[in-house]
Amino acid sequence: MRSVFVRHRWEPYLWILPSILLMLVFVVFPIGIVFRLAFSNISRAGVVGEFNGLKNFQDAVSSPAFPQVMLNTLIWVVSVVGISTLIGFICALVLNRPFAGRKIARSIMVFPWAASLVIQASVWNYIIKMEYGNLNNILLNLGFLQDPVNWRISYQIEFVWECAIGIIVTIPFVTFTVLSGLQSIDEAYYEAATVDGAGFWNKLRHVTIPLVKPSLTVSTVLNIIYVFNSFPIIYTITKGAPANKTDTMVTYLYMLAFYDQRKGPATALSVVGFLILCIASGIYMMVTMRKEDSGL
Amino acid sequence: MKKFLSLILALTMLLSLVAVSANAEDITLDVIIAQYGPNTQEWFLGKGMDGSNFVEKFEAANPGIKLNLEVVSWNDLYTVVSTRISNNNAPDILNIDVFADYANEGLLMPVQDYCPEELYQDFFPSFIDQSVIDGTVWAVPDLASARALFYNVDLLQEAGVEKVPETWAELEDASQAILDAFGGEVYPWGIDMTTDEGQAAFAYYTWGNNGGFVDENGEWVLNSDANVEAIEYAIGLVNKGFTNPNPATQTRYDLQDMFAAGKLAMIIAPNQLPTYVTDKEGNVNLATAGLPHNEGATSSSVGVMDRIMAFKDDAAPDQAARNEAIGKFLTFFYDPENYVGWVSMEGFLPAVNSAVGALVEADPSFQAWLDVLGGAKFYPTTKAEWNDVKQGVIDVEQQALTGGNVKELLDALQAKIAGK
Known part of the structure; x- marks a missing residue:
């Protein structure tokens, strides 16, 4: 029977037309432009010239900084997504249990997420400053240190700081996605498990994790995309210095485009990043979805 | 009612068209x-x-x-x-x-x-x-704007530095004296080798050693002996602990903040520095001098x-x-x-x-x-390769800060620029 509200078959399409148009204009169209630019000659001033095949890609990949940048990107994504998912999951488990002050704890958890990333990165940049940073000040005043410590003594350590800050700002997102999954789990499963004699670990393994998996999948896929594309932390703290040794792909291609004025290779790299993300999220979703199907 | 509204709308549009065409x-x-x-x-x-x-x-x-x-x-x-x-x-x-x-x-x-x-x-x-x-x-x-050496008169006096350094050797002596007097509390000398303005550091030291970006015919001579010596000297200042600890990420503005806070004794900065210090509510007794140069070379300001x-x-x-x-x-x-x-x-x-x-x-x-x-x-900004040179010398400085060989780095940069 046809609904009385739908007068024409095309009507639903009419209602979603605005969103489709917006997506076309603000998502599909720019992606198309980037793809075109990636295969075109772009002058230093920004004039788009003729088609030049794969030259931009060759230029980008043959740059001496490229291997280090890709390695950094891998470390950055795996460490930030991996560790923040682990800690975020634990936080969600804790926040899902009833305890006094749970509401306050949950709101505190949201704070880092609610502040803008650039501001957080600038604040952290200030905290770890050697000259008048808060970390040194606190440790000096508490008597743990006699002299100020240079918390950024080498670029490797600076990169570790960047990853750590990335983890801290990502935890709330994971926590809340997982928490929403946890809250939808019926108490009855746990009661049944308790009756069957399951302890904490068994309940976690056989009840919680399988049931919260859809939320975990969503948070991990989104996180991979966000973290891969995350720009403010690294740009604010090191700008990739020294000599691109702390750059990830996104900050590197920004420097390439707007400091080095090499926009062709930069757009080529952003296409590569887009494809990497498509493939990575595709594989991850396929693997997790398949497991869920077989589990049913 | 609808007709009336659409009439008004149409009229408004017409009027706005007239308004546009009038101008x-x-x-x-x-x-x-x-x-x-x-x-x-x-x-x-x-x-x-x-x-x-x-x-x-x-x-x-x-x-x-x-x-x-x-x-x-x-x-x-x-x-x-x-x-x-x-x-x-x-x-x-x-x-x-x-x-x-x-x-x-x-x-x-x-x-x-x-x-x-x-x-x-x-x-x-x-x-x-x-x-x-x-x-x-x-x-x-x-x-x-023009660059000059600004120094904190009180800090230099307290450290017993009587003569404002004119040559590189005097700069090292003064830096050592400041380091001895204040320990880690005060950095003697500020260096900015960031992507913001690392090319300025290249100019300060190479021009202070009669080197530079180009020779008298305007050809790139980035790897001249004078340049290699100058950059090695600058990196040496960092390695000897005379400077701010993170020249690759501390911009001139970070240095100016330190100078305003009395944490940095000497800095090369543009003529607006006194205004900057006042704006930051710093209370520094400052004075200016020419940029230090190598023995036998001439000092030149950077415009x-x-x-x-x-x-x-x-x-x-x-x-x-x-x-x-x-x-x-x-x-x-x-x-x-x-x-x-x-x-x-x-x-x-x-x-x-x-x-x-x-x-x-x-x-x-x-x-x-x-x-x-x-x-x-x-700077030789009229040359087409300038932007590559600018990014290139910053890259050389930052590589050198992490242990790279200055001569090899500058040779490679020169080959890349001149080979174009």
Whole structure:
């Protein structure tokens, strides 16, 4: 029977037309432009010239900084997504249990997420400053240190700081996605498990994790995309210095485009990043979805 | 009711069309101005020019010309401009530092096409020379700054440094004395090798060793022995602990903050530093001197100059009228009544003769800075490879900071640049 509200078959399409148009204009169209630019000659001033095949890609990949940048990107994504998912999951488990002050704890958890990333990165940049940073000040005043410590003594350590800050700002997102999954789990499963004699670990393994998996999948896929594309932390703290040794792909291609004025290779790299993300999220979703199907 | 509403709507649209066509002879100039300080926006668009602003005053004085003026921060300036060029939407008038890429790609108009002769004669000739490629002037200078050594008089005195260092050897002795006197509390010397302005460090040390970016014929000589020695000396200062600890990420502004807080004893900075220190509520007893140089070499200041340029617009219906409008913009901007206030507000040095008298009268220290500027060297910004060189020398410095061999790095850079 046809609904009385739908007068024409095309009507639903009419209602979603605005969103489709917006997506076309603000998502599909720019992606198309980037793809075109990636295969075109772009002058230093920004004039788009003729088609030049794969030259931009060759230029980008043959740059001496490229291997280090890709390695950094891998470390950055795996460490930030991996560790923040682990800690975020634990936080969600804790926040899902009833305890006094749970509401306050949950709101505190949201704070880092609610502040803008650039501001957080600038604040952290200030905290770890050697000259008048808060970390040194606190440790000096508490008597743990006699002299100020240079918390950024080498670029490797600076990169570790960047990853750590990335983890801290990502935890709330994971926590809340997982928490929403946890809250939808019926108490009855746990009661049944308790009756069957399951302890904490068994309940976690056989009840919680399988049931919260859809939320975990969503948070991990989104996180991979966000973290891969995350720009403010690294740009604010090191700008990739020294000599691109702390750059990830996104900050590197920004420097390439707007400091080095090499926009062709930069757009080529952003296409590569887009494809990497498509493939990575595709594989991850396929693997997790398949497991869920077989589990049913 | 519906009919009535649609009638009103149609009428409004018609009227607005009429309104547009009535001003069709107006010329609108898209202008992008660089944000030099916290007051730039107010001066051009707010109430910072005796309760009015530049755009209002200009439009009142030049009927028929409208300004679509935008003040853009230096952080975004290059991005904004290149995006606009990519979209075939270049501004008519642009205020920025670089110009060679735009000129080489045929995007700019020669200055003689739009700049009135009287105004042209007013610019310092040595500044105009910095914007010439193949015998054509492509931009006019808007302002300049000169670099000098600033030192904290009290800190040097307390450390027992009696003579302000003139040579590199004296600089090391003074640094050691400051280090001995204050331990880690005060950094003797500031170095900025960041992507922000690492090319300035290259200039300070290589020019202080009779080296530099180019030889007397204007050819790149990045890997000359003098340059290698100079950069090794600078890296040596870092490795000996005489400087701020993270030169690859601590920008000149970080250093200026430290200087204002009394944590840095000596810094090479532009002439606005005293204003900067006051703005930061720093209380530093500061004085200036020439840049330290190697034994047997000469000291030379580093001049930095920004520019105003006009882009071609083949779609403009009346080119002559457009050129004239651009000329009027420049004439109004450089009119001492407007320009003197702007230059002194931004704390820079002027680019036109007509502004000197009023500025020196207001602040006699200006004369000394104008003299410094007269002998200053400028970056080779007219050369097409300049941007690659600039990024290249910063990369060399940062590689050297992490243990790279200066000679090999500069050899590689020279081969890359000269091999092009």
